[in-house]
Amino acid sequence: MPDENGKCAVPCTVNGEAVTLHAYPMARLLDVLREELRLTGTKEGCGEGECGACSVLLDGALVNSCLVPILQAEGAQIKTIEGVASGEQLHAVQQAFIECGGAQCGICTPGMVLAAINLLEKNANPDETAIRNGLAGNLCRCTGYIKIFESVVRACQNTEAKS
Amino acid sequence: MTDRQLVGKPVPRKEGRDKVTGQARYIDDLHFPDMLYGVTVRSNAPRGRIQRIEFENDAIPWSELTVVTARDIPGENSVALILLDQPYLADEFVNHREEAVLLLAHPDRHLVEKARRAVRIEIEPLPAIFSIEDSLNRKEVIWGEDNIFKSFQVEKGNVDEVWEGADFIIEGEYQTGAQEQLYIENNGVIALASPEDGVTVWGSMQCPYYVHKALLKLFPLPEEKIRVIQVETGGGFGGKEEYPSMIAGHAALLAWKSGRPVKLVYDRAEDMAATTKRHPSLTKHRTAVTRDGKLLGIEIDFTVDGGAYATLSSVVLSRGTIHAAGPYNCANVRIKSRAVATNAPPHGAFRGFGAPQSIFALERHLNKVAATVGLTPEEFRRRNFLHEGETTATGQVIHEKVDLNGLMERAFELSDYYQKRESFAEANKFSVKKKGIGFASFMHGAGFTGSGEQYLQSVVGVEATTEGRIRILAASTEIGQGTNTIFGQIAAEALKLDYDLIEVAKPDTGNVPNSGPTVASRTVMIVGKLVESAALGLKQTLVQGGFLTEDYTQENFQTACLAYIEKHGALKSFSQYKQPETIRWDDEKYQGDAYGAYAWAVYVAEVTVDPLTYEAHVDDFVALQEVGRVIHPILAAGQIEGGVAQAIGFTLFENVVWQDGRMANSQMTNYIIPTAADIPPIRVFFEETPYAGGPSGAKGIGELPMDGAAPAILNAIEHATGLSFNHVPLMPEALMLEMEKS
Numbered sequence: 018m019p020d021e022n023g024k025c026a027v028p029c030t031v032n033g034e035a036v037t038l039h040a041y042p043m044a045r046l047l048d049v050l051r052e053e054l055r056l057t058g059t060k061e062g063c064g065e066g067e068c069g070a071c072s073v074l075l076d077g078a079l080v081n082s083c084l085v086p087i088l089q090a091e092g093a094q095i096k097t098i099e100g101v102a103s104g105e106q107l108h109a110v111q112q113a114f115i116e117c118g119g120a121q122c123g124i125c126t127p128g129m130v131l132a133a134i135n136l137l138e139k140n141a142n143p144d145e146t147a148i149r150n151g152l153a154g155n156l157c158r159c160t161g162y163i164k165i166f167e168s169v170v171r172a173c174q175n176t177e178a179k180s
Numbered sequence: 181m182t183d184r185q186l187v188g189k190p191v192p193r194k195e196g197r198d199k200v201t202g203q204a205r206y207i208d209d210l211h212f213p214d215m216l217y218g219v220t221v222r223s224n225a226p227r228g229r230i231q232r233i234e235f236e237n238d239a240i241p242w243s244e245l246t247v248v249t250a251r252d253i254p255g256e257n258s259v260a261l262i263l264l265d266q267p268y269l270a271d272e273f274v275n276h277r278e279e280a281v282l283l284l285a286h287p288d289r290h291l292v293e294k295a296r297r298a299v300r301i302e303i304e305p306l307p308a309i310f311s312i313e314d315s316l317n318r319k320e321v322i323w324g325e326d327n328i329f330k331s332f333q334v335e336k337g338n339v340d341e342v343w344e345g346a347d348f349i350i351e352g353e354y355q356t357g358a359q360e361q362l363y364i365e366n367n368g369v370i371a372l373a374s375p376e377d378g379v380t381v382w383g384s385m386q387c388p389y390y391v392h393k394a395l396l397k398l399f400p401l402p403e404e405k406i407r408v409i410q411v412e413t414g415g416g417f418g419g420k421e422e423y424p425s426m427i428a429g430h431a432a433l434l435a436w437k438s439g440r441p442v443k444l445v446y447d448r449a450e451d452m453a454a455t456t457k458r459h460p461s462l463t464k465h466r467t468a469v470t471r472d473g474k475l476l477g478i479e480i481d482f483t484v485d486g487g488a489y490a491t492l493s494s495v496v497l498s499r500g501t502i503h504a505a506g507p508y509n510c511a512n513v514r515i516k517s518r519a520v521a522t523n524a525p526p527h528g529a530f531r532g533f534g535a536p537q538s539i540f541a542l543e544r545h546l547n548k549v550a551a552t553v554g555l556t557p558e559e560f561r562r563r564n565f566l567h568e569g570e571t572t573a574t575g576q577v578i579h580e581k582v583d584l585n586g587l588m589e590r591a592f593e594l595s596d597y598y599q600k601r602e603s604f605a606e607a608n609k610f611s612v613k614k615k616g617i618g619f620a621s622f623m624h625g626a627g628f629t630g631s632g633e634q635y636l637q638s639v640v641g642v643e644a645t646t647e648g649r650i651r652i653l654a655a656s657t658e659i660g661q662g663t664n665t666i667f668g669q670i671a672a673e674a675l676k677l678d679y680d681l682i683e684v685a686k687p688d689t690g691n692v693p694n695s696g697p698t699v700a701s702r703t704v705m706i707v708g709k710l711v712e713s714a715a716l717g718l719k720q721t722l723v724q725g726g727f728l729t730e731d732y733t734q735e736n737f738q739t740a741c742l743a744y745i746e747k748h749g750a751l752k753s754f755s756q757y758k759q760p761e762t763i764r765w766d767d768e769k770y771q772g773d774a775y776g777a778y779a780w781a782v783y784v785a786e787v788t789v790d791p792l793t794y795e796a797h798v799d800d801f802v803a804l805q806e807v808g809r810v811i812h813p814i815l816a817a818g819q820i821e822g823g824v825a826q827a828i829g830f831t832l833f834e835n836v837v838w839q840d841g842r843m844a845n846s847q848m849t850n851y852i853i854p855t856a857a858d859i860p861p862i863r864v865f866f867e868e869t870p871y872a873g874g875p876s877g878a879k880g881i882g883e884l885p886m887d888g889a890a891p892a893i894l895n896a897i898e899h900a901t902g903l904s905f906n907h908v909p910l911m912p913e914a915l916m917l918e919m920e921k922s
């Protein structure tokens with residue numbers, strides 16, 4: 018139900034924390050994350066579902082948060098780039114992006130890291146085609162993707178080495 | 181002393197952790213209390229006279245909005261760059277569809293957007309022109325007396341004498357289209373401005389001092405009252421070289437009038453439509469050769485479309501002109517070139533800066549020449565490659581060790597060129613899909629052209645901090661290419677300190693000297709060299725002052741710095757560029773040493789053309805280059821891969837659809853760049869011949885990879901299909917047209 022300002026209360030979990038967001042029903046999840054929660058790691062590249070810079074995980078699925086009306090987030094588990102590392106400990110994918118040069122200007126990186134994590138959750142050892150397809154919704158203008166592919170492979174190797 | 185060899189090592193990117201954790205703050209991530217959101221109201225006609233501006237829609241509280249027109253400009257209404265022809269806000273006339281006329285700001289960004297749509301600008305149309313041909317024919321004169329922003333003529337030998345004795349004369353015409361930058365972060369700035377406190381701008385940009393220079397004209401303020409700060413920048417490629425001066429001025433004007441901070445960040449559609457793209461080009465070649473395939477004379481006519489205002493077109497033209505005859509030895513060369521005006525938004529700097537256009541033409545044309553003579557493309561080039569001691573088109577004697585034939589053979593080995601050339605031709609006779617392999621050989625000059633670096637006189641500082649760290653002071657920006665990291669490596673190696681001990685100051689005109697713009701593949705070679713010498717100067721100061729002996733440990737060094745600061749207050753060392761005596765350039769005749777050094781490269785592309793979908797796909801790509809010493813192997817390879825990917829986009833994907841000088845497909849949905857699924861393996865190889873003029877022997881690298889892919893791919897498509905295409909982007913429609921004919 019909207020309040021007197023026309024805003025709705027949307028309870029959900031963001032990066033493991035239960036929050037109640039207040040936003041107009043048609044507000045984009047992207048804006049609410051960035052403006053209300055000041056989680057500015059989620060970027061806007063196009064606002065029309067083409068670039069993936071705004072990718073977040075919504076109940077474990079990779080979505081473009083610029084296309085998600087906030088009401089869809091009700092009760093959902095949302096993970097943004099800010100929730101990927103555990104404290105100082107980087108996620109294997111983040112570590113691999115640093116080691117392999119997967120981030121240049123870095124503007125696509127938050128979305129790309131989440132896309133890679135999502136890919137590895139579904140397929141712990143993707144081959145090259147799977148990597149390419151898994152990241153095809155996230156545009157990068159800097160790297161030519163090669164170092165990003167290498168980062169994903171490295172993340173698998175590092176994770177395997179650990180387990 | 182420990183061994184701290186850092187150059188050549190893949191040290192971690194300085195700001196890498198912030199980028200992978202989402203902590204890096206870009207302009208749109210910053211928020212100031214009381215901030216207004218700005219928008220730009222643009223012309224709706226390609227050319228005309230402004231009649232009236234009306235504020236429609238009574239539901240909008242117009243009195244709450246800050247409105248800025250040309251009349252509100254406190255200083256000069258022109259964006260200072262090379263010429264002063266482009267206004268910040270059109271006053272009487274508009275010259276392209278995206279020209280800014282009016283600015284609005286309000287605390288509610290949704291409201292201000294609604295208001296933007298409710299402003300009606302009535303324009304009495306004037307005849308406009310949209311093509312190079314119409315501009316050259318002066319169908320309408322829209323700029324100056326003849327539509328020509330700038331022209332050059334390069335003369336070597338006497339080309340008029342070669343035609344008669346030539347066994348073959350081969351002509352060709354080549355075209356390249358506009359290319360949208362499509363950095364993933366749009367242009368954006370935040371400004372604070374008042375007569376008392378001056379103007380401060382934070383923004384996504386490549387060249388803080390360009391913006392500084394522009395704001396100095398726009399506001400009646402002394403130099404020190406204008407401050408420009410670069411924040412984390414989400415890609416540049418040249419697209420944030422000049423345009424930030426425009427958007428920074430706009431935000432500052434709104435801030436000046438409202439007395440509040442103003443954020444002006446473009447959305448994707450506006451950024452694509454209004455900001456600069458790669459210059460479209462038209463190149464005509466006429467070549468004289470002997471029966472045995474020796475170049476006798478080259479005549480090139482090169483034209484770029486500059487759009488409505490001069491901006492950087494003259495410099496883009498210059499680089500394109502100088503690269504037009506490539507790495508070949510020919511005694512007689514004439515290159516005539518010009519940048520012309522059309523009623524499109526100004527075209528601007530984009531990686532390669534004119535060279536990809538003229539190199540495309542040359543490397544396609546030489547395949548035609550080779551075929552006419554009856555030689556393979558490689559044999560023809562082998563007979564004409566430039567060697568040490570020979571001269572380029574501008575008469576520059578090549579003093580470097582250059583072995584283009586060796587480079588080519590290695591590229592062929594890496595790509596299995598000879599074998600594939602044959603086996604593809606054989607297999608194509610029977611298969612539906614056609615495969616081909618082709619290459620291009622080329623060079624790219626690093627640093628500003630001619631006397632440009634001398635004129636810039638860049639300065640870099642290195643200081644010791646009271647925390648015992650070393651900080652580099654430079655206006656060169658990190659835009660993804662790795663400036664912070666490389667500078668850190670160079671300084672650490674020069675001082676024999678740990679890489680982690682080096683920090684790089686934020687480019688802030690209030691705090692760092694002018695190390696020149698971040699363009700022209702100059703950051704490593706030119707600015708990096710200054711970092712090296714400033715660092716050595718700092719050490720020298722300590723040694724001469726008796727604070728340090730030559731044989732020191734890191735601890736000694738830190739102690740010495742602190743002791744020096746304790747005694748003298750601060751420890752800083754600056755280094756300024758001095759042109760080496762050996763570099764000579766004649767700006768009048770366009771003769772001499774155009775660049776301090778060149779990178780040399782051979783790129784090989786393998787393609788499949790599908791005659792059912794008319795799609796050409798790049799299957800494999802080998803990029804081999806000689807770039808001097810490689811400072812950081814991962815960053816360097818990343819530059820090449822990224823550049824090649826952009827060039828593949830330029831060649832096969834990226835089609836700007838023009839409608840009366842306006843980009844009709846200003847959306848990522850219908851302007852397509854390569855995705856992870858489209859890109860071939862890009863296999864990058866370096867040859868390293870140290871260059872004495874660069875830090876640790878490095879040369880420039882950033883733009884080179886943009887140059888060679890387009891001709892290599894079209895050469896491969898010709899091998900696959902037998903069809904000769906002479907324009908990019910080559911879209912499936914064009915392939916279909918030709919394939920159906922044959």
Ligand code: FES
Pocket residue numbers: 060061062063064065066067068069070071072081082083084
């Ligand atoms: S901003 Fe959401 S997909 Fe581009």
Ligand code: FES
Pocket residue numbers: 119120121122123124125126156157158159160364414415660
């Ligand atoms: S790193 Fe710049 S867009 Fe991907």
